[in-house]
Amino acid sequence: MSTDNPLHIPASSRPAGSGLLTVARKELTDHLTSRTFLVFAVLLLVVCILPFQQGLAGYWTIQAAYAAGPVVTPWGVEEFGSVPPNAADIYSGFPKIISTVGAILAIAMGFDLVSREWQTGSLKLLLVRPVFRDQIITGKALGGLFALTTLVFAGLAVSLGVLLVEGIVPDSDALISILLFALATVAFLAFYFSLALTISTVVPRTGKAFLYALVAFFVFTALVPTVGVVAKDVVVGAHPLPGASPAEREDYQARLELVESVATFFSPQWNYELVATSALEPRLAAYGFIGGSAAYLPYDVTAHPADAFARFWQNVLVLFMAPLVLYGIAFLAFQRMDVR
């Protein structure tokens, strides 16, 4: 009798975590062969072509200016073209595009992971198998994460191939920059993926789940920035007049920076754009989205790719921790889900 018991499985044939890996592998294959995923991936790729072209054109312009030698103006040496072009700069148009189209791709991947299984009744069948609930939700999250990583790095490989064909060989610093940018991109996409996964666990109908995810997306991308602009007007007040004292001006600057950092904190899109831009341009010292300002370190200072991450460590922390927090919520919701 004991040999017929399906729950009694020899330990050798079931290594720890095999259920997890099975679910993750199945999810990864499902994503990579899903028509919706492929369509959105192609859309994302097509959307990225234009900024990539512009980046390439900018690279060649700087290259030509550098080859022509430094230009001495009455105000000193012209900065433009005084240093060789950086291959990482070619990617600088990507964050803006990925932060909208990529977010919708990630939502489209995650919105039906649990709700569809619930709707079609396959969740019940899945749960009568010898696989634990936590393995299912973790496997689903990991499968999606692997799919996103595959997508980002496939795109990266293609773009690097184009760079090599164009005769641009990124040096080690540029390569690290691009790698950090890719990691930030995966983290950002993972945020919306886990958001959709969480909503999918809470909302039982697939269509409703997608809608709620879209509402959240619009709250983050449209409402937060607009509220930020209003908050800037209300909290920071008018720009000090030219005759204002230095103390007044400093006060204004401090309040502006506070509003900027709070708004950036609550807008995943801005947060990602900031981190990704700082990865690609290590000289970035400060960036304000509301005011549209950017400050860079002087050109004679050498900066390494990880330096900017250290400068914006709070944003990096938020970018990488937010998906984990959302995954935690999805995990709890799935554990307590009432499947009947």
Next chain:
Amino acid sequence: MSGDVPMTIDLSRVAIIARKEFADHLTDRTFLLMLVLFGILTVLALEQGLAGYTRAMEWYVTVLERTAHSVSSEASLLTSSPNLPSVLWIFLSVGNTLLIFGPVLAIAVGFDLISGERSTRSLRTLLSRPVYRDEVITGKAVGGTAVLVLASAVPYLLALGAVLVAGLTITPYDAMIVALCWGAGVLYLLAYFGVAVAFSAFSEDGGRALAWAMAIFILFSTIVPAVAEDTARSAAGPIPEWPPDDAPPDEIQRYLEERSSYYATYNGVRNTILTLSPNGNYETLIQMLADLHHGGDTAGGAVAELPGLDEVLGRFWQNIVGLIAFPTIFLAVAYVRFMRIDLR
């Protein structure tokens, strides 16, 4: 069919379905949530629009005062430059919110129209009743359209309220332009409503239908404009070079002609490609309506200079046709698909 069952669409049955659909949407929590979000975004945009209007008005008054105190030669220069700020600006500041958020609202209304009833299996029950299929789809489309007409009126009503609270007045001409903007907005929303209904008829799962409709939205809002610009640039060739400072007059004349032909080709090609996209059509029409006001109402100029509306609308007939054809095609596809759907 026997003689006692007429083979005509019974409008009362269509009306019943449309009314039910309308009420369902208006009491749906997700839809209301989106409408509230839309309203908040509109109010924030209005706040900016009103502030911009006030600033422009102050500037206008300053310029007028300076003109009154200055010598006549300078005055003629100044009077031609400032436009009397128009209340229309406030209404148009609302249009941008509609451009981005409107399609999502329209898709939200349309995506579950058929697939929702299919996945909950209520469609079979519905069709076992004495009602024809075409009446069902027509009623649903009419109900959804009514909801969208109402939803697209929300920003303009909010703007009207803001304008009245601020104590500004609206001329009949302005009101007509705003009404046309609203009409363009309704057609724009209908375009994405049609896309969502079509996918809803093809997909058994509401979420999938929504995902596909969003993909179409991305295609038309980001990719088509980029392609249009790229194609137009390559079709127009290189930008004519600025002639040297000491160039003879005929050289400059040639440059000006080349430049105008360059921009004519560029705009022509770009607009033709954008006609395929509801976003492009809507943006062009709104821009045209805004320019309409700019063109006529300069300070000191007579109001009689305002160009006739029908004449200007005639110039943009492609965009209007495009904006009407897009939803028609998708709704027709949805209609045919729904008539043939195999329900088991």
